[in-house]
Amino acid sequence: MNDIDLSIIIPTYNRLWSLPQTIESCRNTSCRAEIIVIDDGSTDGTLAWLGQQNDLVVLHQPNLGKCWAVNKAFKMAKGKYIRFLDSDDLIERLANDEQFELALQNGADVVVSGCTDFTNKEQTQKAQSWVETDDFIAQQLGEGFGSHYSAFLFRKKFIEEIPHRPDFAFRDDRIFILEVALKNPKIVVHQGAALLHRIAHHDRLQVSSGLKQQVQNYQHLNLYKYILGQLSKEGKLTTRRIKASINVLWPLCHWIAKDNINEAAVLLKWIVELNPDFTPPNKGGIGFMFRIVGFKTTERILSIRRLFKYGWN
Numbered sequence: 001m002n003d004i005d006l007s008i009i010i011p012t013y014n015r016l017w018s019l020p021q022t023i024e025s026c027r028n029t030s031c032r033a034e035i036i037v038i039d040d041g042s043t044d045g046t047l048a049w050l051g052q053q054n055d056l057v058v059l060h061q062p063n064l065g066k067c068w069a070v071n072k073a074f075k076m077a078k079g080k081y082i083r084f085l086d087s088d089d090l091i092e093r094l095a096n097d098e099q100f101e102l103a104l105q106n107g108a109d110v111v112v113s114g115c116t117d118f119t120n121k122e123q124t125q126k127a128q129s130w131v132e133t134d135d136f137i138a139q140q141l142g143e144g145f146g147s148h149y150s151a152f153l154f155r156k157k158f159i160e161e162i163p164h165r166p167d168f169a170f171r172d173d174r175i176f177i178l179e180v181a182l183k184n185p186k187i188v189v190h191q192g193a194a195l196l197h198r199i200a201h202h203d204r205l206q207v208s209s210g211l212k213q214q215v216q217n218y219q220h221l222n223l224y225k226y227i228l229g230q231l232s233k234e235g236k237l238t239t240r241r242i243k244a245s246i247n248v249l250w251p252l253c254h255w256i257a258k259d260n261i262n263e264a265a266v267l268l269k270w271i272v273e274l275n276p277d278f279t280p281p282n283k284g285g286i287g288f289m290f291r292i293v294g295f296k297t298t299e300r301i302l303s304i305r306r307l308f309k310y311g312w313n
Helices: 019-024 046-051 066-076 095-106 136-143 166-182 210-233 239-257 261-274 284-293 295-310
Strands: 006-012 033-040 057-061 081-084 110-118 124-128 153-155 187-198
Touching (some): 006 019, 019 033, 033 066, 046 057, 057 066, 066 166, 081 095, 136 166, 136 239, 166 210, 210 239, 239 295, 261 295, 284 295
Parallel strands (some): 006 033
Antiparallel strands (some): 081 153
């Protein structure tokens, strides 16, 4: 008999500086919870520390990456509901119990919530409650604030066939939640902010540069190609969802243009195919340049400006 209500899956790699606080934030629930921590080949003493804890399910693997770690832990999870949590983030006190109770009361597939950003000094940067929407897919594609998937509880049976995908490792949470959205889940809202999301730390995936940034950009682009392709096949690629996607794809053009202006131009061509009425939303002088001299010339000018401002290195 399954007597576990909630499984909290925490993959970790060399974050002993934050992991104990993350785990502590998940303890002391009144619902029956298990905390599964999978060490992805850490070299900072993480595994030894985990061996001293008597209330965790501890797994270990070579350094294969977050997606492999999460998928391994998910297979062992016994909870009716699942939370995926990064090992430098925190859960607000009572949030696990409150969200699980909402899940039971409403038979929810996903219990969503807002999140609060904070720095390493634990200074709050931005607290954002969940924003109501009548199109969860459009919201997650880029229409507005979509929170963070670690703020959500997922019914395990609902997500059993949605793995974390190593080929989208830098955007694994984004493609995961979009694939969840495609399944038309029953969503219940937890008021407030369940997640404390740590920002501005050098080893977070959001903070990338060089080749890593390029790979991240192309994974981001490819996940939109995949998801919009699925929506198109199902006849669900609405104008609203196209516009929501372009909110992300247009800024992505600029990131890609920094390294490959021709690839960025191909992306812009796709944007115009999606929305023939598209015009660059930029205001001021940059917007004027896009309209007058075109995309490639403007991006070249911006590139030269960056060189003068930041140098060649």
